[in-house]
Each structure stands twice: as C-alpha cells, then as structure tokens.
Amino acid sequence: MRKRAIITSALPYANGEIHLGHVASTYLPADVTTRFLKMNDVEAYYICASDDFGTPIMIQSEKEKKTPQEYVAHWNKRDYDDFTAFDIAFDFFYRTSSQENIEFVRYVFNKLVKNGHIYKSEIIQFYCKNDNKFLPDRYVTGTCPYCKADDQYSDLCEKCGRVPEEIENPKCAICGALPVKEKTTHYFFKLKTFGDALYKWLDENQNLQKDVKKYVQNWITSGLVDWDITRDISWGVPVPGDESKVFYGWFDNHLAYISTAVKFLNDKGINGKEFWNSADIYHFIGKDIVYHHYLFLPAMRLGIDQEYKLPDFIPTRGHLTLQSKKISKSRNWYIGLKEFLEFYPADYLRFYLVSINPYSQDxxxxxxxxxxxRINSELIGNLGNLVNRALGFTKKTFDGEIPSPDDYDDKDKDAEAKIMGLASELSVLMNQNHLDRALKKIMEFSTYFNQYFQHKEPWKKGPGTNTCVFLSVNAVRSIAIALYPFLPKSSEKIWQQIGLSGTVSEKQWNEISKIAVNPSHKLGDITPVFAKIEEEDIKKRKEKFETK
Structure with a gap:
C-alpha cells in the first residue's frame, strides 16, 4: 500500500438517473475503499465525472429542445446530488466535457499520432436512410458474432463482454429499419500492435483478479483488432485537424480519470501529474466494461510512453439484478437511487449491497x-442489539458511567483478545477488496460480544459485571470505527452515543483495536440506532415497484 492513492469509478453517463445497479458494483465499493485508505493515513482522493458525450445525449437533448450542454449540466448536478444523498463522498466530481478534458484528449491523440499509433482509413459504416445519419455504436443493435446473443450493441456485447468487429443482423436502434452501408473516413488506433505489451502487463500485475486476467489474455491470444476511435456526429471532442469528426466516447471518457484528477490536485497546489505517477491507481468497474479498461485504456497509456502510469487495481464486480430479473430502464424494471432513499436510510442500502456483493464477476x-x-435480523437484531444492550445497560445500571474492570477471567481475556485482533483481521480483507467478507467479520465480532454479554449475565450484578460492561462498551467503540467506511452515518450515531469527542472519520484504522473508553467516562444519550422494517412496508414497496 502506497501512501498516496487515486480512486475512480466508471463514469456515469449523463443521460438518466442513477439506479441501484449503478452503485452496487462501482461507486459503493470505491467509496468504502477510499474511506478505509484515508483511515490508514493514505492521502487518497476519490475522483469521478459525468460522461457527457455521444449520440444518445445528442438525440435526447434534441427531443427535450435543449442544447447538449444544457442537457448534460442537468444530469451532472442530479447525479452528484443522488450520489451525495447515498453518502458517496467524492473528493471531486467533474465532467468529460470540461475544457481540461477536451484539451487533454486532443493532446493524447496528437502524441499517439506522433508516436505512429494512429492511421486514417476509409470504411463502410451503417447508415440509416430513414433518420439520415450514420449509426455509431449503440444505435446499431443485432447479434453478437462471438457468442450469438441477440439484441446486443454494435460496440459491446453485454453477454460475453467482447467488442464485435461487426454486428450480425443489424438494425437501426432509433427506428428499427435495416441500415445500409455507406463510405466514411475514420481514425484508427493500432491496438493490435500492443498485444505483447498488454499481455506482459497483465502477467506482471498481481493486483488484478486472476479470472479476469485469464480471459482478457485469451482475447489477446485470439487476436486484437485495431480500434475505430472517431465518429461522424457533432457532439464530442473534435479531432485535431479534422473538426468535422469527434472522438468515440471510449477514447475520451477514461482520459477524464487523469484530466480530472490532475485539475483537482493542481488546484490544491499539488503537482497532479507527479502525484498520479507516485500513487496507487484504482479503477472500480462493472464486468461489462472489462474490455475497455483492460485493453483500450492501458494500450493508450502505453502509446503515450506511460506518461501517466497504468492502473494498479481494477476491482471488477458483477451486475445487479432485481427480483432475479435483469435491470432494464427501457422496460422500467429498475429502482432509482433517489426514490429508494425516500423510503429507507442510505446505510440500510449500503449494508445490504455490500453484504451480497462478493469480489468477483458473479x-x-x-x-x-x-x-x-437482513436489515432486521443482522443489522438490527445483531449489531443494533449489541449497541443498545451494552450502552443501555451501562446507562441504566451505572448512570452512564463506565466502571473500573475487575480481574479478568478466561472469557474476559478472550473478549479483550477479540478487540485487540480486529483491526488486523479486517485489514487483510479490506486490502484484498473483499468488502463483503470484512463486513461479515464485523458482524461476527458483534455476534461474539452479544454472546459474551449473555454469558456474563451482568444484570445479575455478580462478580465480573464491571469487566463485562467495560469490555462490551469498548467493543461497541471498535465497531463504530470499523463500521465507518461501510455505514458512515450509523457509525457516527454510535460514536455520539458512546459520548466520545470528535468524529469517527477522524480516527485511524488501528484505533479499532485499542481499549480507549476508560473508567469514569460518561456515555451520551442512548437511543436505537436503527428502526425495524415492517412487513407491511415491504409489501407496499414491492407492489409499487412491480406496477411501475
């Protein structure tokens, strides 16, 4: 672990609201990781931006009688507001349409040209006579030539994750008509020439998931194809010297990771480029964009002589389904983040999504x-129960004042050892990005202290009562710190009820394993941290959701 880190997530497309599927695989794991790194004294920054360019945005803005700039400005603000409500704590949220990113994209292109990695070629492209326009990328759908999945985009098969050289059985995604082929001239990036270098980088980077590396290396072995990096539309980053064309979104959008981070750091008086190259670089993504992040993105950085270093970590997770059905905004089968947070606290969703989300592509x-x-039995029945009984009993029996412990028996010694070992046990899992396992470990710690409290029976006021209360309250303190990356608001509530100064966010990770609530310390006001979800309430949510 370096003492510097830049964390990014796949950029949200500025063309609609954030839903639960978006946050599950990328933004929430990135946020949890950033908070953990900061608690370990890492100078870490979570950087993101709205992805502003492309045909879908141009067409939708026309429908709403807005300029593309007005349209993306609306979604940039809305997305940021929704993320903030979910306690996703970006250090900087910008946009790919920023002047800084436009200039950087053109700079990278010119350097790739200078290094001999770009060529111009006349191609045949799909054209819709009904709509009078060339049909780039997601405006052509058809059958994937590799896995034969139907209804896939021409620039990405969501079934197998590959980028088709040419889609089969094409149709216009706007009107459904059969497109014709017309000549046009585009710029290409020589991706094929980077096969050996990419394979070597994948082989040597031990931080990448082995299963992902394996099938990306299989793609390389089976042969890469050069990459068409320009489009015949008006909304995008103009190509230097050929302003009638713009860059393909996947050429410019990931460069915003760099341009946004550099702007943010430079504005803080830090040398952004030097920081990037001396930091651990994390790109959190979903499995549908592996091809871009494991091939296109590193190849482009190699093509500019690694002026900006390649990523160290690309945590990749699977897709979220709803009630076992694929999320589909067009079919209205999704839950908007904003709507969800109108009914339940952000921490309930954060707890659930981390709990069910392994570090894999499943x-x-x-x-x-x-x-x-899970909320009622685990978060409330286990963790909330420990907080309430340990703090509530202390408030009732000792007037909220922590007693001095008696001599420790074997159970007490085991309990103390549990506290002393928690930070290191969690660190191993957090550093490996097994966030679900780390949260489970916190819950197991809570279960242990519930059983410890039950075994010691302090309500009988027998020998060892003081020690039980002393250690149980300290265990609650440990939980408050350990829980912060996952459930920031709930951890602060617990911290306040313990009556400790400052905030949990100011604590170092290793303080999890300190016995720091001392005798005579006075607790704050004790109230339930969580509220039960009623069966009738869930029934209403399901009915509303299924009739959307």
Missing part, C-alpha cells in the same frame, strides 16, 4: 424480502 440480486430480513 451477478448479485436485490430482493425486497431478503433486504428486509
């Missing part, structure tokens, strides 16, 4: 009934 499923059960 898909995960949001289920209303399972959500309610």
């Amino acid at each position: 898909d995960l499923n949001f289920d209303w009934d399972d959500f309610a059960v």
Whole structure:
C-alpha cells in the first residue's frame, strides 16, 4: 500500500438517473475503499465525472429542445446530488466535457499520432436512410458474432463482454429499419500492435483478479483488432485537424480519470501529474466494461510512453439484478437511487449491497424480502442489539458511567483478545477488496460480544459485571470505527452515543483495536440506532415497484 492513492469509478453517463445497479458494483465499493485508505493515513482522493458525450445525449437533448450542454449540466448536478444523498463522498466530481478534458484528449491523440499509433482509413459504416445519419455504436443493435446473443450493441456485447468487429443482423436502434452501408473516413488506433505489451502487463500485475486476467489474455491470444476511435456526429471532442469528426466516447471518457484528477490536485497546489505517477491507481468497474479498461485504456497509456502510469487495481464486480430479473430502464424494471432513499436510510442500502456483493464477476440480486430480513435480523437484531444492550445497560445500571474492570477471567481475556485482533483481521480483507467478507467479520465480532454479554449475565450484578460492561462498551467503540467506511452515518450515531469527542472519520484504522473508553467516562444519550422494517412496508414497496 502506497501512501498516496487515486480512486475512480466508471463514469456515469449523463443521460438518466442513477439506479441501484449503478452503485452496487462501482461507486459503493470505491467509496468504502477510499474511506478505509484515508483511515490508514493514505492521502487518497476519490475522483469521478459525468460522461457527457455521444449520440444518445445528442438525440435526447434534441427531443427535450435543449442544447447538449444544457442537457448534460442537468444530469451532472442530479447525479452528484443522488450520489451525495447515498453518502458517496467524492473528493471531486467533474465532467468529460470540461475544457481540461477536451484539451487533454486532443493532446493524447496528437502524441499517439506522433508516436505512429494512429492511421486514417476509409470504411463502410451503417447508415440509416430513414433518420439520415450514420449509426455509431449503440444505435446499431443485432447479434453478437462471438457468442450469438441477440439484441446486443454494435460496440459491446453485454453477454460475453467482447467488442464485435461487426454486428450480425443489424438494425437501426432509433427506428428499427435495416441500415445500409455507406463510405466514411475514420481514425484508427493500432491496438493490435500492443498485444505483447498488454499481455506482459497483465502477467506482471498481481493486483488484478486472476479470472479476469485469464480471459482478457485469451482475447489477446485470439487476436486484437485495431480500434475505430472517431465518429461522424457533432457532439464530442473534435479531432485535431479534422473538426468535422469527434472522438468515440471510449477514447475520451477514461482520459477524464487523469484530466480530472490532475485539475483537482493542481488546484490544491499539488503537482497532479507527479502525484498520479507516485500513487496507487484504482479503477472500480462493472464486468461489462472489462474490455475497455483492460485493453483500450492501458494500450493508450502505453502509446503515450506511460506518461501517466497504468492502473494498479481494477476491482471488477458483477451486475445487479432485481427480483432475479435483469435491470432494464427501457422496460422500467429498475429502482432509482433517489426514490429508494425516500423510503429507507442510505446505510440500510449500503449494508445490504455490500453484504451480497462478493469480489468477483458473479451477478448479485436485490430482493425486497431478503433486504428486509437482513436489515432486521443482522443489522438490527445483531449489531443494533449489541449497541443498545451494552450502552443501555451501562446507562441504566451505572448512570452512564463506565466502571473500573475487575480481574479478568478466561472469557474476559478472550473478549479483550477479540478487540485487540480486529483491526488486523479486517485489514487483510479490506486490502484484498473483499468488502463483503470484512463486513461479515464485523458482524461476527458483534455476534461474539452479544454472546459474551449473555454469558456474563451482568444484570445479575455478580462478580465480573464491571469487566463485562467495560469490555462490551469498548467493543461497541471498535465497531463504530470499523463500521465507518461501510455505514458512515450509523457509525457516527454510535460514536455520539458512546459520548466520545470528535468524529469517527477522524480516527485511524488501528484505533479499532485499542481499549480507549476508560473508567469514569460518561456515555451520551442512548437511543436505537436503527428502526425495524415492517412487513407491511415491504409489501407496499414491492407492489409499487412491480406496477411501475
């Protein structure tokens, strides 16, 4: 672990609201990781931006009688507001349409040209006579030539994750008509020439997921194809010397990771480029954009002589389904983040999504009934119960004042050892990005102290009562710190009820394993941290959701 880090997430497309599927695989894991790194004295910055360019935005802005600039400005603000409500704490949220990113994209292109990695070629492209326009990328759908999945985009098969050289059975995604082929001239990036260098980089980077590396290396072995990096539309970054064309979104958008981070750091008086190259670089993504982040992105950085270093970590997770069905905004089968947070606290969703989300490409499923059960039985029945009984008993029996412990028996010694070992046990899992396992470990710690409290029976006021209370309150303090990256608001509530000064966010990670609530310390006001989700409430949510 370096003492510097830049964390990014796949950029949200500025063309609609953020839903639960977006946050599950990328933004929430990135946020949890950033908070953890900062608690370990890492100078870490979480950087993001709205992805502003492309045909969908141009067409939708026309429909709404807005300029593309007005349209993306609306979604940039709305997305940031929704993320903030979910306690996603970006250090800087910018936009790919920023002047800084436009200039950087053109700079990278010119350097790639200078280094001999770009060529110009006349191609045949799909054209819709009905709509009178060339049909780039997601405006042509058809059958994937590799896995034969139907209804896939021409620039990405969501089934197998590959980028088709040419889609089969094409149709116009705007009107459904059969497109014709017309000549046009585009610029290409020589991706094929980077096969050996990419394979070597993947081989040597031990931080990348082995299963992802393996099939990306298989793609390389089976042969890469050069990459068409320009489009015949008006909304995008203009190509230097050929302003009638713009860059393909996947050429410019990931460069905003760099341009946004550099702007933010430079504005803080830090040398942004030097910081980037001396930091751990994390790109959190979903499995549908592996091809871009494991091939296109590193190849472009190699093509500019690694002026900006390649990523150290690309945590990749699966897709979220809802009630075991694929999320589809067009079919209205999704839950908007804003709507969800109108009914339940952000920490309930953060807890659930981390709990069900392994560090793998396996898909995960949001289920209303399972959500309610996990919140009620685990978050409330286990963790909330420990907080209430340890602090509540101390308030009632000792007037909120921590007693001096008696001599420790074997159970007490084991309990103290649990506290002393928690920080290091969690650190191993957090550094490996097994966030679900780390949260589970916190819950196991809470279960242990619930059982410890039950075994010691302090309500009988027998020998060892003082020690039980002393250690149980300190265990609650440990939980408050350990829980902060996952449930920031709830951890602060627990911290305040313990009556400790400052905030949890100011604490160092290693303080999890300190016995720091001393005898005579006075607790704050004790109230339940969480509220139960009623069965009738979930029934209403399900009915409303399924009739949307």
